[in-house]
Structure formats: C-alpha cells, structure tokens
Amino acid sequence: MDLYRKYFNEQQLHLLSAQTPSWGVDMLTIGHNLHPAKKAYPDHNHPNQYCFDWSEGRTLNEFQLVYIANGQGVFESQTIPPTLVEGGTAFLLYPGVWHRFKPSYETGWEEFWVGFQGHYAEYLMRQECFSPEKSLISIGFRSELLNVFTRLIDTLKYEGTAYRQIATCQVIQLLGLVYTSALMSDTSRNRREQIVHQVRYRIQGIWAQPIDFEKLAEENNVSYVWLRKAFKEVMGVAPGQYHLNLKIDKAIQMLGETSLSVSEIAYQTGFESLFYFSRIFRKKTALSPSEYRAKRPVINLEKT
Missing domain, CATH: 1.10.10.60 (Homeodomain-like)
Structure with missing residues (x-):
C-alpha cells in the first residue's frame, strides 16, 4: 500500500461544512506511514500542530485513533506510564490529554491514523470501554481493520461523490471494530x-x-x-x-x-x-x- 497523509485546515473544513452537512464525525487528518529504523520521529512531514518533541510530548484538540501494524515502540500519557507497544496495537488519543509515543530506533514501525471530532464522535468516545485510562487496545493483525483504513484513505484520495459522508461512515466503522476488540478483551x-x-x-x-x-x-x-x-x-x-x-x-x-x-x-x-x-x-x-x-x-x- 502506498504511503499517504492528509491534513485539513480550518478553511478546508469550513468549505466542506458549507457544501455538505456534518454527520457528527468530522475528519481532521488521515494517514499511513512506514517510519524506517534509525530515523528521528516524528518526521518533517508533520504540520506544526501535530509535530512534537519527545521531551515535551503533545496535547491535541481532537480525537485520534492510531494503529501500529508492524514494528514496536513506546507509548506514554498522563494516565499510562511508559509502555512498550508492538504491531497489532491501537491507541486512542483524547483532546486535552498529554501523551507521547515513538517507534523503536532499532525497528521503526508502520502506522495508520485518523483524527476526528464532532458531536457523534464525542458520544462514541464516551462509551464505557473507551477512556484515557484504557487508551491501549490489543487489536491483533485484523485484515478487516486494515481494509477499512485502506478504503478510507482511497475515499479521501480520490474525493468521489459524497466522499465526506462515506468517510464518516468508515471512521465510525473503524471505531466499531476497535470497540468490539475492547469489549471482547x-x-x-x-x-x-x-x-x-x-x-x-x-x-x-x-x-x-x-x-x-x-x-x-x-x-x-x-x-x-x-x-x-x-x-x-x-x-x-x-x-x-x-x-x-x-x-x-x-x-x-x-x-x-x-x-x-x-x-x-x-x-x-x-x-x-x-x-x-x-x-x-x-x-x-x-x-x-x-x-x-x-x-x-x-x-x-x-x-x-
């Protein structure tokens, strides 16, 4: 799969909102990246609002779902101590919650992510099995999750008819898969x-x-x-x-x-x-x- 990343700025979001109604889940960023071993992280392609220094960490104004498909690294937040994460792990990032993460210098990792906000997103993330204290979720190597990420990226890449509504449904589907994994664990x-x-x-x-x-x-x-x-x-x-x-x-x-x-x-x-x-x-x-x-x-x- 080709590497891909897209970030929406405020002007783009405003234009999208004027063109099509919101379904309660507004996507802010989407991407797939293969970060090689022995390279600094994050790479220079991160915009300023997403880039961070390991010594300081980061706080976002949105929700993010990050899935590590391969490799290993470390995750830490204000509610979770430094923890080794490996391929097959997802983590949820919450607005206003400090966090930091990075791949191992020796291995690098492959990551998929989607950032989102909206009133229905708020509702979904208030479900019992989702919380900053339970940010790390073992998903395993689920082809279904990767397939939805792939379709979501294609939806944004080619911007076909009603692509915003389709993308919203795909984000909800991703969260549903993560929710199921959390319930079954x-x-x-x-x-x-x-x-x-x-x-x-x-x-x-x-x-x-x-x-x-x-x-x-x-x-x-x-x-x-x-x-x-x-x-x-x-x-x-x-x-x-x-x-x-x-x-x-x-x-x-x-x-x-x-x-x-x-x-x-x-x-x-x-x-x-x-x-x-x-x-x-x-x-x-x-x-x-x-x-x-x-x-x-x-x-x-x-x-x-």
Missing part, C-alpha cells in the same frame, strides 16, 4: 500484558545495569512471584532470562559492529566477569565470543 489479561510491557520497556532502558526484579515488581504494585509468572506467560521466558538474552543480543551487535575487545564488551554489557560472559555466550550461541566475531553467523536467540 479480557480486562485482567490486558492489565497483565500492560504491566509486562511496562517492565520490558524498563528493562530495555537499563539493560547494562544489575536489575533488582523484586524492586521492579514493587514499582508496578505487584509481587515478584506474580511478575515472574505473568512475564513468562506473555513473553515465554522469565524477566531475568529476558534481561540476559537482551545483554547477549547487545554483545552480538558490538562484536559485529565495533572493534572493542571481548573483555571491553563483557564490561559494557554488564557481565560480572569475562569468564562468566564467555560461558553464557557459548551457552546461547554454541560459540565463544572470539569464534563468533570471526564467523559472524546469523543466530536467532528468541527461542533460546
């Missing part, structure tokens, strides 16, 4: 996954340091026993093992991309000794660090 499961992704984000931020997982659990108002079980159910490994795999991944990257010695890499990745680093590295990759650097094979650690 298990609240306790969503809460569990949110905590796990918050902990993942925290681990990724301090991966080179020793981590007190009991303290990390306490910061999220759960016990370590609960956190370990939930983390393993969601991620397939315990948090300590996830941390160890992450450190080995970083070491592999350093072996392939830097001229640092093996002992320097062991120190920078937070291992207590060169011997321990070499032992764990061999256990994970079947090679010593020096052998790996010489051969540089492609090794997948996700199932290790």
Whole structure:
C-alpha cells in the first residue's frame, strides 16, 4: 500500500461544512506511514500542530485513533506510564490529554491514523470501554481493520461523490471494530500484558545495569512471584532470562559492529566477569565470543 497523509485546515473544513452537512464525525487528518529504523520521529512531514518533541510530548484538540501494524515502540500519557507497544496495537488519543509515543530506533514501525471530532464522535468516545485510562487496545493483525483504513484513505484520495459522508461512515466503522476488540478483551489479561510491557520497556532502558526484579515488581504494585509468572506467560521466558538474552543480543551487535575487545564488551554489557560472559555466550550461541566475531553467523536467540 502506498504511503499517504492528509491534513485539513480550518478553511478546508469550513468549505466542506458549507457544501455538505456534518454527520457528527468530522475528519481532521488521515494517514499511513512506514517510519524506517534509525530515523528521528516524528518526521518533517508533520504540520506544526501535530509535530512534537519527545521531551515535551503533545496535547491535541481532537480525537485520534492510531494503529501500529508492524514494528514496536513506546507509548506514554498522563494516565499510562511508559509502555512498550508492538504491531497489532491501537491507541486512542483524547483532546486535552498529554501523551507521547515513538517507534523503536532499532525497528521503526508502520502506522495508520485518523483524527476526528464532532458531536457523534464525542458520544462514541464516551462509551464505557473507551477512556484515557484504557487508551491501549490489543487489536491483533485484523485484515478487516486494515481494509477499512485502506478504503478510507482511497475515499479521501480520490474525493468521489459524497466522499465526506462515506468517510464518516468508515471512521465510525473503524471505531466499531476497535470497540468490539475492547469489549471482547479480557480486562485482567490486558492489565497483565500492560504491566509486562511496562517492565520490558524498563528493562530495555537499563539493560547494562544489575536489575533488582523484586524492586521492579514493587514499582508496578505487584509481587515478584506474580511478575515472574505473568512475564513468562506473555513473553515465554522469565524477566531475568529476558534481561540476559537482551545483554547477549547487545554483545552480538558490538562484536559485529565495533572493534572493542571481548573483555571491553563483557564490561559494557554488564557481565560480572569475562569468564562468566564467555560461558553464557557459548551457552546461547554454541560459540565463544572470539569464534563468533570471526564467523559472524546469523543466530536467532528468541527461542533460546
């Protein structure tokens, strides 16, 4: 699918309102973007009213639905702590509610979005399963949602007969799909996954340091026993093992991309000794660090 973005200014909205009646959902922006890895976000194509600096975040005057189709990143708002989001996640942005989000620098992401306002939009967003406290919704890879986004973009791109009314119906259909996903989801499961992704984000931020997982659990108002079980159910490994795999991944990257010695890499990745680093590295990759650097094979650690 081609990349596309469209933003309506006040003059355009005024002309549209004069030409066709509002159905209670006025679209303000629509887009599909594939943001590549290792690029700053947002890109320069965002207009001033939508662009933001990560250190400051942003507050909008409209509702937005954002769907992450691929990749991963982080989302944070005044009601939700920093949380890792992955492909298949939607988030709802509310007028006057501070937020910020960005893709991972290593992966980038593919995003679809639509911004809207209007009296019927207000009514829809007051439904029980929609609130700033429940902004993150696990949608999964639903072809139906992507198909509606695609049709919506085509409707705006070609501006055929009654395109404004058709676009309104398609936005309502999108919200209906998200509403259904929110209703069908298990609240306790969503809460569990949110905590796990918050902990993942925290681990990724301090991966080179020793981590007190009991303290990390306490910061999220759960016990370590609960956190370990939930983390393993969601991620397939315990948090300590996830941390160890992450450190080995970083070491592999350093072996392939830097001229640092093996002992320097062991120190920078937070291992207590060169011997321990070499032992764990061999256990994970079947090679010593020096052998790996010489051969540089492609090794997948996700199932290790």
